[in-house]
Amino acid sequence: MTLGPSTRTRCCIVGGGPAGMMLGYLLGRAGVDTVVLEKHADFLRDFRGDTVHPSTLRVIDELGLYDAFMRVPHRKLDHLGGVFGEERVSIADFAGLPTRHAFIAFMPQWDFLAFLAAEAKKLPRLQVAMPAEAEALVEEEGRVVGVRGSGENGPFEVRAALVVGCDGRHSTVRAAAGLDSEDVGAPIDVLWFRVGRDAAGFDDALARVSPGRIVITIDRGDYWQCAFVIAKGRADALRARGIETFRADVAEAVPLLAGRVGEIASWDDVKLLTVTVDRLRQWSRPGLLCIGDAAHAMSPVGGVGINLAIQDAVATANALAVMLRPGGASLVDIDAALDNVRRRRLLPTRLTQALQVQVQNRLLAPVLSGSDSGLEVPLPIRVMSGLPALQRLFARVIGMGFRPEHVRSPDTPA
Helix, strand or coil: CCCCCEEEEEEEEECCCHHHHHHHHHHHHCCCCEEEECCCCCCCCCCCCCEECHHHHHHHHHCCCHHHHHCCCCEEECEEEEEECCEEEEEEEHHHCCHHHCCEEECCHHHHHHHHHHHHCCCCCEEEECCEEEEEEEEECCEEEEEEEEECCEEEEEEEEEEEECCCCCCHHHHHHCCCEEECCCCEEEEEEEEECCCCCCCCCCEEEECCEEEEEEECCCEEEEEEEEECCCHHHHHHHCHHHHHHHHHHHCHHHCCCHHHCCCHHHCEEECCCCEEECCCEECCEEECHHHCCCCCCHHHCHHHHHHHHHHHHHHHHHHHHCCCCCCHHHHHHHHHHHHHHHHHHHHHHHHHHHHHHHHHHHHHHHCCCCCCCCCHHHHHHHHCHHHHHHHHHHHHHCCCCCCCCCCCCCC
């Protein structure tokens, strides 16, 4: 869709990431006139989350899209484990979940979003505008009534009964609305890079922990997508040591990659993710709601950010889809219902972030601050690795999350 100078709709969603595309699909499916604004012309941004968890697989199944989704290239992971020093450990076994969703699907996020966008084209009431960057909110008498921005045809204005900010942790909507956030804390940052994968070099360990180093390796078929975890604010110091030293650190932490680290040609091939864990104290104002990372930035620990955003989108559609349909609720009633989303999703957000903070502070930070000699498997991980029942319980927590949502919004036009 190409936006004209002026557009009217019932709901304008800012951001075409997981929360925005899923909410757009759910509202369009329910017969709500919806416009999604995505500032980029495509979804091809690397170094984004790859993990589609069982909770999201169940949502996709409830939408009747599961079989088509499974045809998108992906890798199934039915257990999570790693290498801690010289010892292999197991921490999660998804066998205890319903068989149809008993795994994590590793799929590049651009493929996941492209799948949703392709399905969105089948919904006449949903329009996805790319590229279209929202730059400011339109307000009248203290109520948000739309957004202004620019696209390939120049400036535009979209008027809507509801604006939903789904534009990530650096949200333009969140900043323009003046919504205050609470910093939960993150002692880590992440350096993302990729190296080729040898066909004979398969290894299903997701995390590799060595003295002073933590590396996550995601198998993308012909290459490894890697996350090198560092202490908060250490990126400049690492760069100062030179790319050759970084390559050596990677090779020492992950011998599997030693033969390919030369593909990290320069620091241009290494992208910094500044980790933030925060949440808004207030998710809404009259005419406006924030969900996903725009409402609560998550740590990469557990790869749950995408899936929590999807759950937010489902809860939002469940609460508001009928109200936003033609002839639905008044603006006053819509505004009164917005905080219901925060009230429903705040507890799972708090619990998930609390779990992430515990892992960050009690496992990751001590490893990163430790000496270069000697590494013992922490007692909780050793106990979990030896008890399959605990692995299945942890898999349920990671895979389904706290308060997973079912699709309850309608699937027929008004």
